[in-house]
Amino acid sequence: MLRKIKEQYLLEDKDLSIYATHNLHSKGRRFPEKPHPFRTDFQRDRDRILHSRAFRRLEYKTQVFLNGKGDHYRTRLTHTIEVAAIARTIARALYLNEDLAETIALAHDLGHTPFGHSGEYAINELMQDHGGFDHNRQALTVVDVLEEKYPDYDGLNLTWEVRTGLIKHRDSSSFLDDKKLENQPHLESQVADIADDLTYYGHDVDDGLESGLLDEKMFTDNKLWNLACERALERGVKLITGSEKSRGFIVRCLIDMMVQNVILNSEKNLQPYSKYSSADIQKIDKKLISFSSDFEKLTLEHRKFLYKNLYHHPDVDNVNNNAVQRMRHLFQIYLKKPELMSVTAVKRAEKVGLHRAVADYIAGMTDRFAIIEFKKHHA
Ligand code: MG
Numbered sequence: 031m032l033r034k035i036k037e038q039y040l041l042e043d044k045d046l047s048i049y050a051t052h053n054l055h056s057k058g059r060r061f062p063e064k065p066h067p068f069r070t071d072f073q074r075d076r077d078r079i080l081h082s083r084a085f086r087r088l089e090y091k092t093q094v095f096l097n098g099k100g101d102h103y104r105t106r107l108t109h110t111i112e113v114a115a116i117a118r119t120i121a122r123a124l125y126l127n128e129d130l131a132e133t134i135a136l137a138h139d140l141g142h143t144p145f146g147h148s149g150e151y152a153i154n155e156l157m158q159d160h161g162g163f164d165h166n167r168q169a170l171t172v173v174d175v176l177e178e179k180y181p182d183y184d185g186l187n188l189t190w191e192v193r194t195g196l197i198k199h200r201d202s203s204s205f206l207d208d209k210k211l212e213n214q215p216h217l218e219s220q221v222a223d224i225a226d227d228l229t230y231y232g233h234d235v236d237d238g239l240e241s242g243l244l245d246e247k248m249f250t251d252n253k254l255w256n257l258a259c260e261r262a263l264e265r266g267v268k269l270i271t272g273s274e275k276s277r278g279f280i281v282r283c284l285i286d287m288m289v290q291n292v293i294l295n296s297e298k299n300l301q302p303y304s305k306y307s308s309a310d311i312q313k314i315d316k317k318l319i320s321f322s323s324d325f326e327k328l329t330l331e332h333r334k335f336l337y338k339n340l341y342h343h344p345d346v347d348n349v350n351n352n353a354v355q356r357m358r359h360l361f362q363i364y365l366k367k368p369e370l371m372s373v374t375a376v377k378r379a380e381k382v383g384l385h386r387a388v389a390d391y392i393a394g395m396t397d398r399f400a401i402i403e404f405k406k407h408h409a
Contacts, residue, residue, distance in 0.1 A: 047125035057190035072129040090396035117225040134222040141168025160385040195219035212312035220319035232285035258284035
């Protein structure tokens with residue numbers, strides 16, 4: 031027996047809600063391609079991302095802790111895989127397109143610079159007079175231009191739905207291929223977006239505690255964490271301060287609690303729109319995949335807690351800032367001697383200008399490659 035592609039499309043169409051983004055309604059690719067005999071378009075896009083070089087480089091990019099600091103900390107890659115798994119859970123429960131949500135989750139951090147958010151901040155500053163730098167837009171540049179996999183064109187030639195799904199923040203000036211984008215991205219993009227947030231809310235606490243930079247005593251006023259502890263206690267777990275098993279179980283409860291809140295609340299949000307298509311949903315002026323408002327407050331407080339106590343902890347900040355200083359230097363070195371970049375980057379400078387080519391080249395680097403390059407070229 032064979033499950034042919036036509037059958038797969040029909041099965042998907044029957045299974046998903048009306049407001050899900052169906053493969054059958056895809057607006058297609060920039061360069062038309064024949065259908066694959068066994069994989070849907072969104073599955074193909076997922077595979078293209080998994081097989082990209084930018085995806086493999088995520089392994090050596092900082093999430094919070096500089097890559098190589100410890101074997102158990104999340105990297106951009108393990109963060110991305112966790113986001114994808116959570117996005118699938120949410121999409122499946124809401125009858126949305128799992129493949130599409132997963133694909134966007136897998137691609138969502140492809141535009142991140144080395145050295146985490148401090149790295150992005152620095153490149154944006156260096157690019158101030160040249161159009162700025164934003165990791166979300168950069169993810170699109172990576173899949174549309176910088177990946178080189180096809181002889182006839184640049185980029186991965188992904189579907190319109192995956193490409194627009196990567197542009198999560200919209201305003202009146204949001205365009206793609208000269209087409210104005212709708213108010214909101216489709217629901218699968220919203221799923222990937224919230225999955226990203228709740229994933230790091232969960233795992234950064236875990237890494238923070240593992241590193242010793244966070245201490246369980248600091249959590250007295252963190253309501254979200256306390257709720258997770260209550261959940262763990264309800265499950266009959268004995269909570270012992272400092273125990274790895276206790277911590278693991280609380281983090282598990284924390285993530286599960288957030289995922290369940292998103293699923294149940296979004297289902298409620300979606301009820302009045304049961305006859306809307308994916309296209310109609312995008313015209314609405316609010317996001318429908320969301321935490322309940324009381325719960326969202328707790329997550330925002332938790333986020334503030336992470337910024338204050340972890341992301342700007344001197345042990346994190348200093349290490350990253352040091353690395354970023356070198357990256358800034360490297361930027362100047364390439365501006366003076368573009369020939370030190372890769373052949374592709376040098377060629378790209380002719381097309382998009384030297385500053386943008388340098389930004390793209392450095393943004394693509396892993397932490398360790400940026401450091402090696404700095405050492406090599408720094409006089
Ligand atoms: Mg992320």
